Amino acid sequence: xxxxxxxxxxxxxxxxxxxxxxxxxxxxxxxxxxxxxxxxxxxxxxxxxxxxxxxxxxxxxxxxxxxxxxxxxxxxxxxxxxxxxxxxxxxxxxxxxxxxxxxxxxxxxxxxxxxxxxxxxxxxxxxxxxxxxxxxxxxxxxxxxxxxxxxxxxxxxxxxxxxxxxxxxxxxxxxxxxxxxxxxxxxxxxxxxxxxxxxxxxxxxxxxxxxxxxxxxxxxxxxxxxxxxxxxxxxxxxxxxxxxxxxxxxxxxxxxxxxxxxxxxxxxxxxxxxxxxxxxxxxxxxxxxxxxxxxxxxxxxxxxxxxxxxxxxxxxxxxxxxxxxxxxxxxxxxxxxxxxxxxxxxxxxxxxxxxxxxxxxxxxxxxxxxxxxxxxxxxxxxxxxxxxxxxxxxxxxxxxxxxxxxxxxxxxxxxxxxxxxxxxxxxxxxxxxxxxxxxxxxxxxxxxxxxxxxxxxxxxxxxxxxxxxxxxxxxxxxxxxxxxxxxxxxxxxxxxxxxxxxxxxxxxxxxxxxxxxxxxxxxxxxxxxxxxxxxxxxxxxxxxxxxxxxxxxxxxxxxxxxxxxxxxxxxxxxxxxxxxxxxxxxxxxxxxxxxxxxxxx
Amino acid sequence: xxxxxxxxxxxxxxxxxxxxxxxxxxxxxxxxxxxxxxxxxxxxxxxxxxxxxxxxxxxxxxxxxxxxxxxxxxxxxxxxxxxxxxxxxxxxxxxxxxxxx
Numbered sequence: 001x002x003x004x005x006x007x008x009x010x011x012x013x014x015x016x017x018x019x020x021x022x023x024x025x026x027x028x029x030x031x032x033x034x035x036x037x038x039x040x041x042x043x044x045x046x047x048x049x050x051x052x053x054x055x056x057x058x059x060x061x062x063x064x065x066x067x068x069x070x071x072x073x074x075x076x077x078x079x080x081x082x083x084x085x086x087x088x089x090x091x092x093x094x095x096x097x098x099x100x101x102x103x104x105x106x107x108x109x110x111x112x113x114x115x116x117x118x119x120x121x122x123x124x125x126x127x128x129x130x131x132x133x134x135x136x137x138x139x140x141x142x143x144x145x146x147x148x149x150x151x152x153x154x155x156x157x158x159x160x161x162x163x164x165x166x167x168x169x170x171x172x173x174x175x176x177x178x179x180x181x182x183x184x185x186x187x188x189x190x191x192x193x194x195x196x197x198x199x200x201x202x203x204x205x206x207x208x209x210x211x212x213x214x215x216x217x218x219x220x221x222x223x224x225x226x227x228x229x230x231x232x233x234x235x236x237x238x239x240x241x242x243x244x245x246x247x248x249x250x251x252x253x254x255x256x257x258x259x260x261x262x263x264x265x266x267x268x269x270x271x272x273x274x275x276x277x278x279x280x281x282x283x284x285x286x287x288x289x290x291x292x293x294x295x296x297x298x299x300x301x302x303x304x305x306x307x308x309x310x311x312x313x314x315x316x317x318x319x320x321x322x323x324x325x326x327x328x329x330x331x332x333x334x335x336x337x338x339x340x341x342x343x344x345x346x347x348x349x350x351x352x353x354x355x356x357x358x359x360x361x362x363x364x365x366x367x368x369x370x371x372x373x374x375x376x377x378x379x380x381x382x383x384x385x386x387x388x389x390x391x392x393x394x395x396x397x398x399x400x401x402x403x404x405x406x407x408x409x410x411x412x413x414x415x416x417x418x419x420x421x422x423x424x425x426x427x428x429x430x431x432x433x434x435x436x437x438x439x440x441x442x443x444x445x446x447x448x449x450x451x452x453x454x455x456x457x458x459x460x461x462x463x464x465x466x467x468x469x470x471x472x473x474x475x476x477x478x479x480x481x482x483x484x485x486x487x488x489x490x491x492x493x494x495x496x497x498x499x500x501x502x503x504x505x506x507x508x509x510x511x512x513x514x515x516x517x518x519x520x521x522x523x524x525x526x527x528x529x530x531x532x533x534x535x536x537x538x539x540x541x542x543x544x545x546x547x548x549x550x551x552x553x554x555x556x557x558x559x560x561x562x563x564x565x566x567x568x569x570x571x572x573x574x575x576x577x578x579x580x581x582x583x584x585x586x587x588x589x590x591x592x593x594x595x596x597x598x599x600x601x
Numbered sequence: 602x603x604x605x606x607x608x609x610x611x612x613x614x615x616x617x618x619x620x621x622x623x624x625x626x627x628x629x630x631x632x633x634x635x636x637x638x639x640x641x642x643x644x645x646x647x648x649x650x651x652x653x654x655x656x657x658x659x660x661x662x663x664x665x666x667x668x669x670x671x672x673x674x675x676x677x678x679x680x681x682x683x684x685x686x687x688x689x690x691x692x693x694x695x696x697x698x699x700x701x702x
Binding site for chain 1: 633634635669671672674677679681693695696697698699700
């Protein structure tokens, strides 16, 4: 960015075979090329936009890409995924990865059309929200077919939880890589391509694609995922004690989950599926609210995670209020999971008297107050008022507040928990504690196996392998799911194809081989997943995050008084012991030399 | 594994036992999330069954899709379709948790 120069470099086949693409290949570049412990906003930090083998043909769930960098929230390795049209567009332009380095002197946006890469002035876009920016780039280029990844004001102002907004449709939300984009004065990347990546077996791939898309569509029509999207999960998750209530201090709230979740969500918000390119699932929701006027909008609706973090987490049960806060967060460009966590944390501080109405500009940060939610989300995204205190993340805000406030923050390595509770699904305890980007269910997904959402018998993840609250096989499930999700984020394939769409692992393998011609077995693919996960771990260890940081916050050891998980807490020490043994890591959480050798690292 | 409904003979005997009040137990049934649409089959959230009935028998009586029954709890503990039921049991049927993203 500093020299405003674009260079095309080849990728050697050995690296492709080992690290596949997306989060794998991007992570390996980060490991090799970025110095240890580099501050996230240092111009030498790189931000890598990565596609994989699954972005060539029209694959169900293939309209994805990964963004990789050092996270401003955690300081660790981070990868985050986005959808809409952008991944296939970059591939069609002829690129696997886009590596951004340096810092532009003044705001720019990139316009990439096949071999042409243009650095366009973006000073007139600076300060505008992400949706306006996308519209403006379409307007001024006259090219409506550009797929655009942009940041909002939050990314520009280096709010640590800033996200990347794709086509006003999808959001690469977690870990704050939107702020890294902002630190490089990069407002947007607009892409269009006219090429087609070659396939090893085009006829075989086409037949497989048709069958998989057909089977996935049949499955999601049957199980309600297409009709209701992720809000489908609310009532089940609350019933099993998995959904956050009152910033993780509440036990049960079935009425709240019922009001926020499907089928009420679908009816009240006039919600319809809003699919990414090629997708038969359409998990995103398009919603329309006409009244009351203060909540009127037509846009992307909140997902389960947002309903959890901005809904039950705050004792707010109005899906319209959550939709408004979600829309504001999307436009300003902040992660709705961490934003919901920040509001929850602030409400608890307000209750304890650590934050007062004087700090909040007169707004009472009471539980269940939608006005407090909307007002604080605006402040976080604009880095103003109390929001400025939270600009470096919840944990750092807590340190500034003092009085031991850090003790009540619910996070791993600084990343706020998503809306899944390791006290309910205990496989999440090792998943979160060892997560390479901090607490994340989507770098594991084992909670959906525990709750019956999907199984992968080809790789030993089958129904009945774990039971709620019982230690047996939980660490094995956690490690297997982490490797599987590392693979998915490198292919790059949307997790909702297997999780919800019932896409079998053998289908992923067959498709991979038809595209690449590499004849990988299921074991070969999972070995790549394990290699990628371990490589990410190595980056973190290099930067000072070893076993000492594999921990859960205090609240996870406070059991519920009622509900499905009453009296239960995860046996973290035992689970981590099991997990390290399975991974062949030493007691400090460092991979053994023979483990690295076996993985070719 | 049995996947069809109960044999006609067994069903008749259930009806008989229910009418005469012999060998009958009553369990409390909670149908969660998208299973709510079966609620009319469980008036007052209660079902009556003959002695020896299992969770599977109860699910068949309600008409729930057996292939979707992956998360069942009886008195707060996760159980399978084979779990025998007793008078006064509290049973939750959850649809599979898909899309935790």
